[in-house]
Amino acid sequence: MNRFITLMPRNILYFVCLLSGSVCAQEINAESVIGAPTQEGNKLWEGVKKTWRDDIQFHGFLSQGLFSSSGNNIYGQSKDSVSADSTEIGLNVSYQAFNNLSFAVQGLYRRAGANTGDAGEVTLDFGFVDLNLLNLSDGRIGVRGGRIKNPWGLYNETRDVAFTHPTILLPLAYFERSRTLFLALDGGQLYADYNTSMGDFSFKFNYGWANADDKELLTAIINDPTASGYLESDPSFVTQLSYEILGGEYVFALSYAELNMRYQAKNIGDPYAQLDADIKSFIISAQYNGEKISFTGEYSLQWNEFTDIRFGVPDNSPVSEHWYVQAGYRLLDNLQATLRYDSTVQDKNDRYGKGVEAATGGMVPGHLMYAQDIVFGLRWDITPAWMIRAEYHRMHGATTISLLENPDFSKIVKNWNIYALQVAFRF
Amino acid sequence: MRLFFINRYIKQKRLKSLLLCISLCLNAQAVDATEVIVSANAVGQLKNSHKLQAIFSLRTLYWPNGEKIKVFVLPDNNAVHKKFVKEKLGMFPHQLRRTWNRMTYTGTGQPPITVDSIEEMLDKIQHTNNAIGYIDRRVEGESIQYFNAP
Known part of the structure; x- marks a missing residue:
């Protein structure tokens, strides 16, 4: 009897163990049966394999935004109304011709309020040939020629792809007015990657000509929307060194840009004919991407040199400062909340625009020279291809608004709100 | 006294069985x-x-x-x-x-x-x-x- 008592619990435990083992085994068998491709499937696959070239890939994205605001307009007539004038559609194709030679091109359709007009704009976003010169197991060096996106900060290269940044409106450092100028260079890029056990280094150096022909940018420099000429780029460069640890859990980057422009007059006697505009700027970036929590911070200084603006107007060399801190929390794998404090000033020595206000006799309000923004956003990745998000911005200052959408300086409001909703698709 | 030893024996055996079971379960996990x-x-x-x-x-x-x-x-x-x-x-x-x-x-x-x-x-x-x-x-x-x- 005693022996029976000792054996009983042991046997029960063994039985439970065996049972659990056999359940696992059954699952494996079931999986391997499912895993075995049928003969019919094989034939079909062989057919597909012959016709499909896996060295060519197509990808794209689409996003549509809805904006509503108080005080000032953003992306169309959003003030006390709802504007749907924000659309981005991109399509790209890449072709790996040889192991060391590839081609990539992307077209972009974009509608962004008054800046692009109702019909929107179609542009060549990038288009280049990539020649890989050296490929080692721990790194590579190569060159690209054509139109290449500028590696500036964490978001500039993919700023028009909604999926790649956490909020609908990018941090103020990436504001709309300098978008065209900073977007890409026509020329060449030298790139080098080096992977170590301590982390991965990536270096990019772009040299070439920017797209400086942007009405908003010109208006901001000369404070005159009636100028008939346009800005043209001189040779410029943008470079970035980035360092990532643990596959991107920690990201650090330093970017530097020198963008040079001059005015091209269309008429003889154009008062701005001698205008020269040079921008030097750095942005330092740090990011932590944890399982649930993420932190991002970027700080940028921009030295602007506007010389020979027109007769009687003194040269202007304001130093702009942009910075933000941002925290993200994943409530679920596919549901992320973001909170950001963002600040930008057009002139570090005239933070509240008092000087500009006094110099223009109050015509240009001081709050057109700075902005602080508190953002709260919620993003839901419904599937890997579809995403929807909403956000609220409490704005103090209005430097980022489009003057084409807010032409009356006297009506520009200092404290205002933005409500935004966006749906996006990618493949 | 005898009863005490039996109890201890049972406890030891239980412990061993439990460990075996845990290790088997861990193995099952590893398979996955x-x-x-x-x-x-x-x-x-x-x-x-x-x-x-x-x-x-x-x-x-x-x-x-x-x-x-x-x-x-x-x-x-x-x-x-x-x-x-x-x-x-x-x-x-x-x-x-x-x-x-x-x-x-x-x-x-x-x-x-x-x-x-x-x-x-x-x-x-x-x-x-x-x-x-x-x-x-x-x-x-x-x-x-x-x-x-x-």
């Missing part, structure tokens, strides 16, 4: 671990597991024989993908996606090819040269090659 699979022509070229992160992050683009690595993955929200990324790469799916998106939408790289099921993954790896992918557990089959095959 994701497994990295490769094409027949890529077997044994790379065995170092720390290279996996570089391969799936597209930092290592070529096999040692010079052929381009063809990477296959399951969708970001697939449970096996999440498990694989955590277990084998020591990363989170959103980190990989960030890297892939940057390459895809700047034209500087081609992202991995996404398949919809384990069945499709097995099929692609078995019928594509220089390919790498993963499945949810080790299965027996002549044509399935493992990254860390002995």
Whole structure:
């Protein structure tokens, strides 16, 4: 009897163990049966394999935004109304011709309020040939020629792809007015990657000509929307060194840009004919991407040199400062909340625009020279291809608004709100 | 006194049985671990597991024989993908996606090819040269090659 008592619990435990083992085994068998491709499937696959070239890939994205605001307009007539004038559609194709030679091109359709007009704009976003010169197991060096996106900060290269940044409106450092100028260079890029056990280094150096022909940018420099000429780029460069640890859990980057422009007059006697505009700027970036929590911070200084603006107007060399801190929390794998404090000033020595206000006799309000923004956003990745998000911005200052959408300086409001909703698709 | 010894004997046996059971359960867990699979022509070229992160992050683009690595993955929200990324790469799916998106939408790289099921993954790896992918557990089959095959 005693022996029976000792054996009983042991046997029960063994039985439970065996049972659990056999359940696992059954699952494996079931999986391997499912895993075995049928003969019919094989034939079909062989057919597909012959016709499909896996060295060519197509990808794209689409996003549509809805904006509503108080005080000032953003992306169309959003003030006390709802504007749907924000659309981005991109399509790209890449072709790996040889192991060391590839081609990539992307077209972009974009509608962004008054800046692009109702019909929107179609542009060549990038288009280049990539020649890989050296490929080692721990790194590579190569060159690209054509139109290449500028590696500036964490978001500039993919700023028009909604999926790649956490909020609908990018941090103020990436504001709309300098978008065209900073977007890409026509020329060449030298790139080098080096992977170590301590982390991965990536270096990019772009040299070439920017797209400086942007009405908003010109208006901001000369404070005159009636100028008939346009800005043209001189040779410029943008470079970035980035360092990532643990596959991107920690990201650090330093970017530097020198963008040079001059005015091209269309008429003889154009008062701005001698205008020269040079921008030097750095942005330092740090990011932590944890399982649930993420932190991002970027700080940028921009030295602007506007010389020979027109007769009687003194040269202007304001130093702009942009910075933000941002925290993200994943409530679920596919549901992320973001909170950001963002600040930008057009002139570090005239933070509240008092000087500009006094110099223009109050015509240009001081709050057109700075902005602080508190953002709260919620993003839901419904599937890997579809995403929807909403956000609220409490704005103090209005430097980022489009003057084409807010032409009356006297009506520009200092404290205002933005409500935004966006749906996006990618493949 | 005798009763005391019996009690102790029972307790010892219970403990041993419990340990055995736990170890068996752990084994069962290990069977469920994701497994990295490769094409027949890529077997044994790379065995170092720390290279996996570089391969799936597209930092290592070529096999040692010079052929381009063809990477296959399951969708970001697939449970096996999440498990694989955590277990084998020591990363989170959103980190990989960030890297892939940057390459895809700047034209500087081609992202991995996404398949919809384990069945499709097995099929692609078995019928594509220089390919790498993963499945949810080790299965027996002549044509399935493992990254860390002995």
